[in-house]
Amino acid sequence: MSEKEKLMVVEDLQVSYGSIEAVKRISFDVYKGEVVTILGANGAGKTTTLRTISGLLKAKSGSIRYKELELTSIPAHDIVGLGISQAPEGRRVFGTLTVEENLKLGAYSKKTINTATLSWIYELFPRLKERNKQLAGTLSGGEQQMLAIGRALMSEPEMLLLDEPSLGLAPVLVKTIFETIKQIKHSGVTVLLVEQNAKAALKLADRGYVLEVGKIVAQGTSKELLESPDIQEAYLGKKK
Amino acid sequence: MDIFLQQLVNGLTIGSIYALVALGYTMVYGVLKLINFAHGDLVALSAYIGLVIMMQLIGVVSSKAVIIIAVFIFTAIIISIFGVLLERMAYRPLRKAPRLSAVVSALGASLLIENGIMLIWGPMPKIFPASIVPNINWNVGGVYISLMQLLVLVISLILMIILYFFVNQTKLGAAMRASAIDQDAARLMGINVDKIIVTTFIIGSSLGSVGGLFIGMYYRGIYFNMGWIYGLNAFVAAIIGGIGNIPGAMLGGMLLGVFNAFISGYLSSSWALALTYVLLIVIMIFRPTGILGERVAEKV
Ligand SMILES: Nc1ncnc2c1ncn2[C@@H]1O[C@H](COP(=O)(O)OP(=O)(O)O)[C@@H](O)[C@H]1O
Ligand SMILES: [Mg+2]
Numbered sequence: 305m306s307e308k309e310k311l312m313v314v315e316d317l318q319v320s321y322g323s324i325e326a327v328k329r330i331s332f333d334v335y336k337g338e339v340v341t342i343l344g345a346n347g348a349g350k351t352t353t354l355r356t357i358s359g360l361l362k363a364k365s366g367s368i369r370y371k372e373l374e375l376t377s378i379p380a381h382d383i384v385g386l387g388i389s390q391a392p393e394g395r396r397v398f399g400t401l402t403v404e405e406n407l408k409l410g411a412y413s414k415k416t417i418n419t420a421t422l423s424w425i426y427e428l429f430p431r432l433k434e435r436n437k438q439l440a441g442t443l444s445g446g447e448q449q450m451l452a453i454g455r456a457l458m459s460e461p462e463m464l465l466l467d468e469p470s471l472g473l474a475p476v477l478v479k480t481i482f483e484t485i486k487q488i489k490h491s492g493v494t495v496l497l498v499e500q501n502a503k504a505a506l507k508l509a510d511r512g513y514v515l516e517v518g519k520i521v522a523q524g525t526s527k528e529l530l531e532s533p534d535i536q537e538a539y540l541g542k543k544k
Numbered sequence: 545m546d547i548f549l550q551q552l553v554n555g556l557t558i559g560s561i562y563a564l565v566a567l568g569y570t571m572v573y574g575v576l577k578l579i580n581f582a583h584g585d586l587v588a589l590s591a592y593i594g595l596v597i598m599m600q601l602i603g604v605v606s607s608k609a610v611i612i613i614a615v616f617i618f619t620a621i622i623i624s625i626f627g628v629l630l631e632r633m634a635y636r637p638l639r640k641a642p643r644l645s646a647v648v649s650a651l652g653a654s655l656l657i658e659n660g661i662m663l664i665w666g667p668m669p670k671i672f673p674a675s676i677v678p679n680i681n682w683n684v685g686g687v688y689i690s691l692m693q694l695l696v697l698v699i700s701l702i703l704m705i706i707l708y709f710f711v712n713q714t715k716l717g718a719a720m721r722a723s724a725i726d727q728d729a730a731r732l733m734g735i736n737v738d739k740i741i742v743t744t745f746i747i748g749s750s751l752g753s754v755g756g757l758f759i760g761m762y763y764r765g766i767y768f769n770m771g772w773i774y775g776l777n778a779f780v781a782a783i784i785g786g787i788g789n790i791p792g793a794m795l796g797g798m799l800l801g802v803f804n805a806f807i808s809g810y811l812s813s814s815w816a817l818a819l820t821y822v823l824l825i826v827i828m829i830f831r832p833t834g835i836l837g838e839r840v841a842e843k844v
Contacts, residue, residue: 360728380731389732396729398722409722412715413734459734 308335311463311494312357317366319349319356326352328518329366334463339485339495341505341526343539344515350498351393353515354465357496358390359383370463385413387462391452391469393498399441403432406440406451410458418460424491425454428484446477453484463494470501482508502539506530514539549687551809552802557693557762559801560700564755565778566785566793567707568748574724574788575737575744578643581650582630584775585657586623586749590756591766592665594619595672608676619757620750626657627749628742636738654771662768669767672760696758703751704794711790720744724788777804780820784827786837795835 312334319327327349334340344350355361357368359380368375375383389410398406407425411417426433429450435443440451449469456464466485470478482504489495489508499505506512506526514522514535522535529535565587572580594615601611634653638646680691711717723730723740730737759774760766777800785796803823804816811819827835 358732360731379736380728381734381736384732384734392729392732396726396732398725398729400725401718401721405718408715409718409730409733409735412719455733 308337310334311336311370312496313367313369314353314357315367315369317353317356317368318364319352319361320364321352325364326518327356330513330515330518330520332513332520332523334494334496336462336494337489337492338511339489339497339509341497341499341509341512342515343499343502343505343512343529345500347517348515349518350515351467354390354392354467354496354498357383357388357465384459384461387459388465389456389459389461389463390465391449391456391467393467393471395445395448395452397440397443397448397451397455399439401440402437403440403443403451404436406455407432407436407458410455411460413459417458421458421460425457428457428487429454446473446480449473449477449481450484453481453488457488457493461493463496464488465496465498467498468500469497470499470504478504502535546686547809548806549685551805553687553689553693554809555802555805556798557696557801558804559798560696561755561758561762561774561797562778562781562801563704563794563797564700564751564758565774566782566797567704567790568752569779570782570785570787570790570793571720571744571748573782574790575720575727575741576635578635578646579650579779580630580635580748581647581775582634582653582657583748583752584771584778585654585661586626586630586771587752587756587759587774587778588766588768588771589626589657589661590619590623590753591760591770592661592670593622594753594757594760595670595766598673598676602673602676608678612676616754616757620753623753623756624746624749627745627752631741631745636741658769658771665768667768669765672764672766674764677761692762696762699754700758703754707747707751707790716740716743777820780824783834784824786831786834789834789836792834792836799835 310333314333315331316329317327318325318329330353342350342353352361356363357375359375359378363376370386370388373386398409407422408417431447432450432454435447440448443451453466453469469481473481478501485495485497485508497505497509506529509526511525512523512529513520522529522532565584568583569580572578572583597618598611598615601614605611630653634649635646638649677692677695681688711720719730719735720740720743722733723735723737727737759770778797781796781800782793784799785792785794800820804820807816807819
């Protein structure tokens with residue numbers, strides 16, 4: 305692992321909402337080509353972490369280094385152009401825009417829309433192609449999730465941030481989504497995956513971090529985490 | 545029948561003006577969820593500034609067409625600058641403040657502009673020169689239509705078609721619609737939402753300035769507090785059409801203009817304002833979101 309290039313290094317990151325400290329000096333890194341997952345219960349600070357990476361929240365202290373750049377001082381609208389895109393929690397698709405318009409907006413940071421990328425996304429999600437003239441707000445939850453991921457891929461990111469892509473989806477669809485994330489990884493995109501569905505996430509990821517009330521309490525390879533008795537009990541529903 | 549058609553033409557003319565002004569309310573509401581109460585006063589200011597420019601040009605430039613075009617362009621630029629300053633000074637500092645603060649700031653800006661006009665140009669009405677648009681009338685099967693009316697109708701229509709195309713077919717237009725739906729999601733796409741907001745104020749102010757100039761050239765008399773009544777009518781038009789909805793503002797403006805013209809034609813113009821509110825209330829009862837407002841229920 306150490307021979308590979310570090311794509312992102314987060315150090316002592318601290319993020320607060322007023323007096324509420326949501327992320328308490330966490331550190332983690334992501335290597336090029338990896339799928340890294342951040343696990344944790346509701347309110348652990350996962351979304352806060354991803355929003356800070358994308359520039360939507362300001363860090364109180366600490367650093368987020370991406371390649372040679374310090375992201376904490378870069379405005380949100382410039383970050384996607386650097387190669388980091390996000391499919392946010394709750395999908396946040398533009399409901400009164402068509403599927404195709406949503407996808408095209410994903411490539412807003414590009415001068416031109418790469419039709420090969422668009423075709424690839426339609427290949428990943430044939431449902432989106434069938435419904436490309438439909439308003440995004442009329443899609444089912446699973447289709448909206450596909451759209452959110454597809455939209456994030458339109459910027460041709462080096463690193464994709466996914467915030468609970470399986471949230472609220474039927475088990476079949478969860479499987480499809482995770483299957484697609486695997487394909488995205490194989491295409492060479494580095495993925496930082498936030499999940500509460502620990503089992504599915506660890507099966508897919510190379511490494512993982514466990515977040516509890518704003519602190520990282522465990523980390524390791526997916527195998528290590530899957531075999532850890534503490535993790536099994538707290539996140540995988542197994543008795544010690 | 546003649547009075548019907550005549551009032552229809554008159555109504556569509558004033559309705560076009562309402563629509564142009566209503567677009568400014570609805571577009572700003574779309575991205576900021578804020579009623580820009582100072583918009584009507586910018587419309588009034590544009591009539592005054594346009595008149596100043598016109599008087600400077602008359603005597604220097606011989607072609608009336610050139611004068612009119614120059615007046616429209618320079619006024620639009622000046623009012624856009626005012627619109628951008630308004631956003632920067634009155635609204636941007638309050639972006640994260642409670643809604644009431646922004647409303648108070650909007651009302652304050654409105655009073656400031658209105659009283660500024662009065663201080664500079666005085667409380668008495670100013671009159672636009674009579675013959676800047678040649679007084680030509682056509683009799684089309686018993687219905688009179690003037691060159692001025694035709695200009696108002698055609699230019700408004702062209703501007704609205706351009707706006708509609710811009711918002712629906714261009715990258716910047718899509719970014720504008722996205723920013724109106726979800727600002728953070730728009731930022732994740734790489735959209736600079738602050739720039740989109742500034743662009744919205746520029747477009748809204750420019751359209752409003754055209755509306756203000758039409759008021760001056762069509763009715764000729766302008767007064768310092770006219771922004772209040774025209775602003776109110778346009779605001780009602782925006783609500784009738786569905787606030788935040790661009791085609792809604794166009795439709796609402798036309799509808800209100802025609803409605804007012806029929807009231808004036810068949811009853812009396814003194815009923816117009818009161819019945820405007822009756823129309824507003826009736827529409828709000830049957831369609832609380834306005835005629836074209838929120839057509840799509842968003843699934844969660
Ligand atoms: N906008 C907000 N204002 C105040 N507190 C917030 C806000 N968003 C999240 N929080 C708090 O920050 C903590 C972390 O939240 P979040 O990052 O959303 O967790 P997760 O994504 O892991 O469920 C929680 O205690 C939550 O209540
Ligand atoms: Mg979350």
